[in-house]
Amino acid sequence: MISADPGSFRDPASHVVFDGERVLRLLDDRGLEAWQQLESSTFFSNAVESGRLISTTQIDDVPDGAVGALQHPRIPFVSYPYEWTFSMLKDAALLQLDLLAEALAAGITIKDATPFNIQFVEGNPVFIDIGSFEKYRDGEPWIGYRQFTRQFLFPLMLRAWADLPFQPWLRGDMEGPTAGDMKQILSGGKRLKPSALMHVSLQARIEERMSGASVRSDLKDAGFSADLILANVRKLRSLIESMTWDHGVEGWSEYQSCDHVGRDRETKAEFLRGALARSNPKRVIDLGANDGYFSVIAAEGGSLAIAVDGYEPVLEELYRTGHGENIAIVVSELTNPSPAQGWAGQERPALMDRAKPDHVIAYGVIHHLIYTASIPPVTVLDWLRSFDAPTTLEFVSPDDEMVAKLTANKLELELHPGRSEADFRVLLDRNFSIRQEHALEGGTRVIFDLVPN
Amino acid sequence: MIFGYLDAGSGSLILQAILGGLAGIAVAFKAWKARMMGKRAIAQAEKEAVSDETSVNSES
Numbered sequence: 001m002i003s004a005d006p007g008s009f010r011d012p013a014s015h016v017v018f019d020g021e022r023v024l025r026l027l028d029d030r031g032l033e034a035w036q037q038l039e040s041s042t043f044f045s046n047a048v049e050s051g052r053l054i055s056t057t058q059i060d061d062v063p064d065g066a067v068g069a070l071q072h073p074r075i076p077f078v079s080y081p082y083e084w085t086f087s088m089l090k091d092a093a094l095l096q097l098d099l100l101a102e103a104l105a106a107g108i109t110i111k112d113a114t115p116f117n118i119q120f121v122e123g124n125p126v127f128i129d130i131g132s133f134e135k136y137r138d139g140e141p142w143i144g145y146r147q148f149t150r151q152f153l154f155p156l157m158l159r160a161w162a163d164l165p166f167q168p169w170l171r172g173d174m175e176g177p178t179a180g181d182m183k184q185i186l187s188g189g190k191r192l193k194p195s196a197l198m199h200v201s202l203q204a205r206i207e208e209r210m211s212g213a214s215v216r217s218d219l220k221d222a223g224f225s226a227d228l229i230l231a232n233v234r235k236l237r238s239l240i241e242s243m244t245w246d247h248g249v250e251g252w253s254e255y256q257s258c259d260h261v262g263r264d265r266e267t268k269a270e271f272l273r274g275a276l277a278r279s280n281p282k283r284v285i286d287l288g289a290n291d292g293y294f295s296v297i298a299a300e301g302g303s304l305a306i307a308v309d310g311y312e313p314v315l316e317e318l319y320r321t322g323h324g325e326n327i328a329i330v331v332s333e334l335t336n337p338s339p340a341q342g343w344a345g346q347e348r349p350a351l352m353d354r355a356k357p358d359h360v361i362a363y364g365v366i367h368h369l370i371y372t373a374s375i376p377p378v379t380v381l382d383w384l385r386s387f388d389a390p391t392t393l394e395f396v397s398p399d400d401e402m403v404a405k406l407t408a409n410k411l412e413l414e415l416h417p418g419r420s421e422a423d424f425r426v427l428l429d430r431n432f433s434i435r436q437e438h439a440l441e442g443g444t445r446v447i448f449d450l451v452p453n
Numbered sequence: 454m455i456f457g458y459l460d461a462g463s464g465s466l467i468l469q470a471i472l473g474g475l476a477g478i479a480v481a482f483k484a485w486k487a488r489m490m491g492k493r494a495i496a497q498a499e500k501e502a503v504s505d506e507t508s509v510n511s512e513s
Contacts, residue, residue, distance in 0.1 A: 222487060224484070
């Protein structure tokens with residue numbers, strides 16, 4: 001039974017479908033011709049061999065309606081740019097530019113430039129859209145330039161030059177900020193940088209003036225060549241290389257210095273190892289993953305760990321320190337996880353629909369949901385139960401020092417019932433059975449190994 | 454030509470010639486000049502067409 005990938009429909013020459021566990025790319029005449037040229041190039045074999053381009057094989061059993069078909073390996077976990085950290089988007093941008101430069105040298109171009117064509121596999125960016133490659137025709141400009149600026153360059157500028165998170169913007173508008181938007185956002189000094197003058201100010205002005213004009217043949221007749229694209233790509237590459245973000249992890253350092261963190265960490269790790277050994281999961285979601293300490297433990301046990309946290313700096317640190325192998329990093333608030341969006345509300349599925357974990361880690365998180373986000377304990381447990389998977393959970397009692405901080409400015413009547421250990425256990429019993437439990441040393445926290453009822 | 458499904462943005466296409474360096478600026482200028490001359494030629498042709506029509510109308 002073949003089903004269409006709801007996120008693959010824009011390019012008429014090529015689109016992805018699922019045939020059971022198989023991931024197929026169906027091609028029309030033009031797509032097949034482009035594939036044949038790509039496949040015969042050393043660029044393709046080198047890029048696949050180095051892990052930067054998804055491995056691809058042509059198959060003989062072509063489904064009805066297609067002229068050719070390719071098969072790709074399944075991406076273990078699909079994430080979107082609005083869930084990435086700064087360095088993830090930066091690495092993806094560099095990959096996009098490098099592949100374009102190498103492809104052009106082989107007489108091939110990339111007809112778009114969107115981070116949605118890149119996925120992170122074992123901690124590294126991999127270009128997955130084979131259908132984006134096609135023959136370069138002399139005199140043609142880089143069609144994806146504007147898209148590159150909106151979806152890679154400008155979001156990176158937001159963080160590097162204005163210290164603003166790009167994720168909310170890309171989540172709200174997947175096309176990314178326009179040059180005109182960036183002109184408004186960047187402060188005077190930043191706007192006067194030569195690269196900003198060109199990519200932001202000049203692009204905004206020239207786009208406004210020339211909207212709707214047909215210029216491709218003019219450029220061709222004037223002698224436009226691939227060398228000009230390459231010169232632009234080289235400069236963009238060094239600009240992006242130079243962009244940095246001082247992500248400072250002060251908040252996290254403070255958190256690490258809390259008494260309970262250092263004291264309980266190893267006990268919780270050992271307890272988690274036992275729980276994971278019992279459920280033997282393939283995919284684990286680490287809710288409120290923080291620095292990914294427990295995600296790393298799950299990954300070391302052979303699971304794919306999906307580390308979700310709304311605080312970008314800690315996940316940025318996790319990515320930079322190279323703990324990304326077998327860990328999927330997701331910047332997303334648990335109280336507002338990435339929704340299904342895009343065309344027909346289906347193009348980019350919701351985070352929780354993509355995660356599909358068979359084990360849930362909820363260490364050090366539910367008290368933030370209950371006390372900071374004011375989610376009733378009963379609702380928190382219903383939500384955890386909805387994963388329908390074994391769950392390792394840390395209960396934090398109202399007497400805990402962290403809870404005291406979180407409720408410093410809240411009145412008792414502003415808090416939901418079900419917070420005491422006794423009440424919480426009643427709610428727990430409605431949803432889960434306790435396989436094991438362990439009271440942590442401070443006397444205010446209990447960790448549970450749970451299975452859904 | 455490339456059958457693009459993406460709106461590349463006319464201004465952004467011209468801009469990337471400029472971003473290609475000195476040689477690119479020359480290309481962008483040439484393309485702009487050709488464009489201006491093309492526009493002028495169209496305007497001239499339109500002007501002539503209007504004047505032809507006017508003279509036809511006045512003759513009738």
